[in-house]
Amino acid sequence: MATIRDVAKWAGVGLGTVSRVLNGSPHVREATRQRVLDAIEALNYSPNPIARRLSLGKTLTIAAVVPFFTRPSAVERLRGIESVIAESEYDLIVFNIETPERREACLRNLARRERVDGVLILSLPLDSAAILRFQRAQMPIVLIDVNHPSTPELSRVVVDDVAGGRMATQHLIDLGHQRIGFIGDPVNDAFPFTSSRDRYKGYRQALRAAGLKVRPEFERHGEHGRDTARELAAEMFTLDERPTAVFAASDMQALGVLEAAREAGLRVPEDLSVIGYDDIEIAKYLGLTTVRQLLFESGDCGVRLLLEYIEDPEKAPECHTLPSEVVVRRTTAPPAR
């Protein structure tokens, strides 16, 4: 393989000049540049990226740490990441986390500047020890889909669940529904997950904005899961004036609502509209109307943020909130007259 010295010799110039040509420095005479380009062409030269990295003191590599990367949502985020990386001079290496041991090993390894230039963490809450390690190593890091409160001044890309809840509810309102139920997780839970709570917040905002009454009997909260949701929905359907539409805080809960509807003899969407949240794979298959996050964009945005960070380590942390979108399928329709 030809080296930069071979090119310099062939072109009859110094190796500094070849480097300048390669890196587009303006301080090269046009005639010289041409001679060097000819040499590169003639020798089929291409610079050795490893040598370049050593010399630059950068790895030109970014790591993505992903738990269970076969999950469709993770894959789609990775696709967004890859699409940006492909256009850049960086390489992407992906770490699939399926055990706590591997998570620890990865987080420990990656907090070293000599390994990678930056780290993307997907859907994986970090403990403070891990965060500290990254900070001490001055390792640029961006969290994607990590909404945990214990991740303060770190750059991250998250979804706005309040807005998503608003949109879901608004979709039902737009269809003409006036009696809209909500089924979600307990309001005060031991776990600091915020998604159901925020979606509920959005639900109430949308109702109020539309001038609709907020009816406590249309709101049920219970342990996350299909069965609980089914029971809660079944109760709601026994009301004298039952809701004509239900917003479930997750697709799994929406499945429970669908089950309850079937058991109550309610046709969907004719007698009852149902909208879920997450767009899990089976939702597509079942035709469940739901709220989808911008998965591809979350990867895209996260990695751009990381690259800016690497470029300028002084850059202040940013928190980007991505919008969600309603995916209309076959479980929502205007209410029967």
Added chain:
Amino acid sequence: MATIRDVAKWAGVGLGTVSRVLNGSPHVREATRQRVLDAIEALNYSPNPIARRLSLGKTLTIAAVVPFFTRPSAVERLRGIESVIAESEYDLIVFNIETPERREACLRNLARRERVDGVLILSLPLDSAAILRFQRAQMPIVLIDVNHPSTPELSRVVVDDVAGGRMATQHLIDLGHQRIGFIGDPVNDAFPFTSSRDRYKGYRQALRAAGLKVRPEFERHGEHGRDTARELAAEMFTLDERPTAVFAASDMQALGVLEAAREAGLRVPEDLSVIGYDDIEIAKYLGLTTVRQLLFESGDCGVRLLLEYIEDPEKAPECHTLPSEVVVRRTTAPPAR
């Protein structure tokens, strides 16, 4: 960051000795080794992999070229690959190919020893120019799921899609079906994937072997995907004499067929049997009868082969053929009388 010279100085030894300790050379006295290990510990030293690579003249990096890596089958293969790579000293970089331009760019780039030590090609037929380029660069390469005839003496891991297609069809024949439809990818596509074509070949072989008529109106080809498959199946169901069973060339397409069946009011498996191919995760959940390939194992096997190859470039090419199996679930049954 500490370097090997810092460690040498701290331990009061030469840098050669530190290197020997790091690489487990036996020619180091135990007392010296301990001193070096103490220094490494004290300085929190870890060797710079970039410098190591430059010095070794190896990139310690493997590329995987994957068209449409969001497909569940591709992801599962990648998982197999990643699981082996994680245990090795190699890094994996993944190239997602969604356009012919990118395919060309990747194949051109990766045929350079200074970029990577080896290349895995997944489900992507190579033209002879690309093959020649890899061979001239002496780049170790292993093909996974590439059954194209134009890939002669290259190492590869394949499935016998013809046999798989035969097995799937035979399963339907064994159940007593006589009118068996097929839905698969376009016969001539920009990407000359062979899997759908070979499965189709197996389908016809099984029909003929059973003495059943091959009916062109029972065969539909269209762009890979659930929606297209749904449309193709819907068309097929309008035939005066519709098939009682359908073999879809992939599970995603089988999902489309199931959807079409539901829309057409056909019960599965009473009115229509459906068999897919791939055994993606959701297939199990939905009870879809399908043909399972050893996807994870194909990645695992392919990357091991590649690593052996890198170890010993003289190694003769090998072709591993992985078995497939029909997984009978709830979407196939004998035809109604």
Added chain:
DNA sequence: TTGTAATATGGAACCGGTTCCATTTGCAGA
């Protein structure tokens, strides 16, 4: 005690880039 072979050790040279400083070249103006 000494000689010698085996083993342990130090460090220069190297991998192939980038960077920066010293030197050369080019060109305008006197």
Added chain:
DNA sequence: TCTGCAAATGGAACCGGTTCCATATTACAA
């Protein structure tokens, strides 16, 4: 033609490892 400054250029030093050769040390036999 000469001067002086800016632009162009050459190449040593460096990045942080590995390797290998020359030298130092050790261990054992005579």
